Amino acid sequence: MKVIDVSWPISRATTGYKDRAVVKFDEIKNFLRDGVRETNINLSAHTGTHIDAPSHFLRDGKTIDQIDLSRFIGRCKVLDLTDVGEQITRNCLANYEGEINEGDIVLLKTNNSTKIATDKFSPHFVYLEFTGAEYLKEKKIKAVGIDYLGMERSQSGHPTHTTLMHADIGIIEGLRLRSVKKGSYFFVCLPLYTIGIEAAPARAVLISDNM
Amino acid sequence: MKVIDVSWPISRATTGYKDRAVVKFDEIKNFLRDGVRETNINLSAHTGTHIDAPSHFLRDGKTIDQIDLSRFIGRCKVLDLTDVGEQITRNCLANYEGEINEGDIVLLKTNNSTKIATDKFSPHFVYLEFTGAEYLKEKKIKAVGIDYLGMERSQSGHPTHTTLMHADIGIIEGLRLRSVKKGSYFFVCLPLYTIGIEAAPARAVLISDNM
Numbered sequence: 001m002k003v004i005d006v007s008w009p010i011s012r013a014t015t016g017y018k019d020r021a022v023v024k025f026d027e028i029k030n031f032l033r034d035g036v037r038e039t040n041i042n043l044s045a046h047t048g049t050h051i052d053a054p055s056h057f058l059r060d061g062k063t064i065d066q067i068d069l070s071r072f073i074g075r076c077k078v079l080d081l082t083d084v085g086e087q088i089t090r091n092c093l094a095n096y097e098g099e100i101n102e103g104d105i106v107l108l109k110t111n112n113s114t115k116i117a118t119d120k121f122s123p124h125f126v127y128l129e130f131t132g133a134e135y136l137k138e139k140k141i142k143a144v145g146i147d148y149l150g151m152e153r154s155q156s157g158h159p160t161h162t163t164l165m166h167a168d169i170g171i172i173e174g175l176r177l178r179s180v181k182k183g184s185y186f187f188v189c190l191p192l193y194t195i196g197i198e199a200a201p202a203r204a205v206l207i208s209d210n211m
Numbered sequence: 212m213k214v215i216d217v218s219w220p221i222s223r224a225t226t227g228y229k230d231r232a233v234v235k236f237d238e239i240k241n242f243l244r245d246g247v248r249e250t251n252i253n254l255s256a257h258t259g260t261h262i263d264a265p266s267h268f269l270r271d272g273k274t275i276d277q278i279d280l281s282r283f284i285g286r287c288k289v290l291d292l293t294d295v296g297e298q299i300t301r302n303c304l305a306n307y308e309g310e311i312n313e314g315d316i317v318l319l320k321t322n323n324s325t326k327i328a329t330d331k332f333s334p335h336f337v338y339l340e341f342t343g344a345e346y347l348k349e350k351k352i353k354a355v356g357i358d359y360l361g362m363e364r365s366q367s368g369h370p371t372h373t374t375l376m377h378a379d380i381g382i383i384e385g386l387r388l389r390s391v392k393k394g395s396y397f398f399v400c401l402p403l404y405t406i407g408i409e410a411a412p413a414r415a416v417l418i419s420d421n422m
Contacts (some may be wrong), residue, residue: 005404008404037408041405059242065234069216071418194415197252203404
C-alpha cells in the first residue's frame with residue numbers, strides 16, 4: 001500500500017485566502033515547564049486543504065456534518081491541466097471526455113501546485129470557470145478538487161460553487177498535487193467532523209495498491 | 212462501499228478533557244449580512260478524535276507532521292472490551308491472542324462508547340493500563356485507538372503513552388465505536404497536517420467492501 005499525502009501543510013506561515021492571517025498555534029503547556037506539550041489551534045474553516053459545504057454560499061445549504069462522507073472517498077481521476085493559463089472551461093475538460101465517469105472524484109492538477117505553501121496569496125490562480133462546473137455537473141461526478149485555496153476566483157454570484165452545490169457535488173479546495181501523476185487512484189479526504197458550520201479543514205490522501 | 216464514521220462530533224458543546232472548554236466557532240461572515248458564511252475554529256489539538264504524536268510526552272519526540280501517515284491507514288481489528296470494568300490489562304488483551312497480528316491497527320471498543328459526546332467529562336473512563344500497552348508493543352501493531360478522550364488516565368509518568376511512543380505505535384484517542392461490531396475492517400484516520408505540534412484533531416472512518 002502506498003499513501004500519497006496531497007494536503008496543504010498548516011502552520012503559522014500558511015498562505016491565507018487573500019492573505020488573511022488564518023492560523024495561530026497557542027502553547028498551553030510546554031515540555032520544560034510542564035513535562036508535556038499542549039497546543040491550541042486557531043484557524044479559519046477554509047484553511048489549507050478544506051471542504052466547502054453548501055451552506056457556505058446557499059441560504060439553506062447543508063453544513064459539513066450533513067454531507068455524506070462517502071462523497072469524498074472512492075475512485076478518483078487526476079487530470080493534468082498544467083497547460084491551462086487561468087480558466088478551466090468546458091472545453092478544457094472535454095479533452096478528458098472518455099476518462100471522467102459518473103461517480104468519479106475529479107482532481108484538477110494545475111500550475112497552482114507549483115506554488116509554495118507559504119507564498120503570498122496569488123490572486124491569479126487557475127480556477128474552475130462556470131462552464132467547467134456545468135460540464136462536471138453533467139458528468140454526475142461525486143466531488144471535485146483543485147490545487148489552490150479557492151476554486152471560483154471572482155466570478156460574480158459564485159456560479160462555480162453554486163452550480164456544484166445545487167448538484168450535490170463535493171468541493172475540495174487547497175490540494176497539493178505537484179508530485180502526483182495524472183491517472184486513477186483511490187482517494188480519501190476527511191474533513192473534521194464539525195457541527196453546524198459551512199466548511200472544515202481536511203486531510204487528503206491518495207492510496208494505491210490493494211486495501 | 213460502506214463508510215462508518217467513528218469520529219467524535221466537534222461543537223461548542225463537545226466534552227473537553229477534564230472539562231476544559233476546548234471549542235469555539237467564531238462567525239466571521241454571516242449569510243444575511245454578507246451573502247456568505249465564514250467561520251473561524253478555535254480548538255485544542257486534543258479535541259474529540261485526535262492523534263497524539265510522540266512530542267506530546269517525549270522531549271525529542273516526533274511532531275504530527277513527522278509521523279508516517281500509513282500508520283493510521285490499513286487493516287484494523289475492533290476488539291469488544293465492553294465487559295472490562297476500568298483497566299484494559301495484558302490479561303484482557305490476551306483473550307484476543309490469535310486475532311491481533313503484526314501491522315494491525317487495534318481499536319479498543321469499551322463502555323466509553325455509550326457516553327454522549329457532550330456529556331460532562333468522565334474521570335472513570337476505561338483506559339489502557341500499562342501492561343496492556345506492553346502487550347500491544349510485543350504484538351508489533353501499527354496503531355491503537357480508544358473510545359474516549361484519553362487512553363492513559365492518571366498513571367504516574369504516563370507509562371501507557373511513553374511505551375507506545377517509544378515503540379512507534381500510533382495513538383488515536385476520542386473514537387466513537389458504539390455502532391461498530393467487533394471484527395476486521397479497513398481503517399483510515401487522517402489528522403490535520405499541522406506542522407511542529409504534538410497532536411492534531413482527526414477524522415476516522417471504517418471502510419468495508421472493495422475499493
